[in-house]
Amino acid sequence: AQSVTQPDIHITVSEGASLELRCNYSYGATPYLFWYVQSPGQGLQLLLKYFSGDTLVQGIKGFEAEFKRSQSSFNLRKPSVHWSDAAEYFCAVGALNTGNQFYFGTGTSLTVIP
Amino acid sequence: NAGVTQTPKFRVLKTGQSMTLLCAQDMNHEYMYWYRQDPGMGLRLIHYSVGEGTTAKGEVPDGYNVSRLKKQNFLLGLESAAPSQTSVYFCASSKTGYEQYFGPGTRLTVT
Numbered sequence: 001a002q003s004v005t006q007p008d009i010h011i012t013v014s015e016g017a018s019l020e021l022r023c024n025y026s027y028g029a030t031p032y033l034f035w036y037v038q039s040p041g042q043g044l045q046l047l048l049k050y051f052s053g054d055t056l057v058q059g060i061k062g063f064e065a066e067f068k069r070s071q072s073s074f075n076l077r078k079p080s081v082h083w084s085d086a087a088e089y090f091c092a093v094g095a096l097n098t099g100n101q102f103y104f105g106t107g108t109s110l111t112v113i114p
Numbered sequence: 115n116a117g118v119t120q121t122p123k124f125r126v127l128k129t130g131q132s133m134t135l136l137c138a139q140d141m142n143h144e145y146m147y148w149y150r151q152d153p154g155m156g157l158r159l160i161h162y163s164v165g166e167g168t169t170a171k172g173e174v175p176d177g178y179n180v181s182r183l184k185k186q187n188f189l190l191g192l193e194s195a196a197p198s199q200t201s202v203y204f205c206a207s208s209k210t211g212y213e214q215y216f217g218p219g220t221r222l223t224v225t
Contacts, residue, residue, distance in 0.1 A: 043216035
């Protein structure tokens with residue numbers, strides 16, 4: 001069965017520190033992978049996506065993610081966190097042969113302290 | 115270009131009442147989706163549509179119906195609301211079926 005796991009429910013980092021949010025997936029087909037960010041009271045915004053090719057993908061707001069097939073992971077990283085990065089982050093997976101169904105992780109809440 | 119809009123933003127229903135949530139997009143996207151978001155559960159797909167006049171069930175379709183009579187609109191209906199349907203509902207649209215653009219959400223409370 002398809003599933004997405006985000007092991008960290010909540011993470012706190014200091015402003016300027018590096019960040020890594022973990023995402024593991026279980027999928028029978030070649031996955032398409034996504035990271036979304038949700039600010040309080042807002043909808044979700046796409047940060048980055050991986051379809052194929054280079055396994056290190058760059059996104060908006062200085063985020064990047066690396067696809068590791070052997071580990072079934074797609075971790076999100078940022079070298080230096082800004083206070084405005086405080087939000088909820090969701091990893092999602094989909095594929096060509098799934099009828100366009102997407103599966104989201106349960107989210108990681110990021111707090112940034114000065 | 116408003117993107118994806120949802121009406122209403124908030125609603126309180128009594129058990130057994132019905133209502134319709136409206137999602138509209140002005141990007142000429144073929145694909146549209148309805149999700150619900152519950153604490154600790156992430157987003158779960160209720161129904162989706164791959165084009166005007168088509169709909170399909172997602173992960174949690176029970177208790178909901180949808181219609182896509184016009185390409186730009188995707189309606190989500192609750193015929194007889196239950197407290198378990200208290201949630202935040204998000205609509206999304208996509209040109210390709212992969213990159214999704216989300217609306218701001220509708221917060222529904224069923225008492």
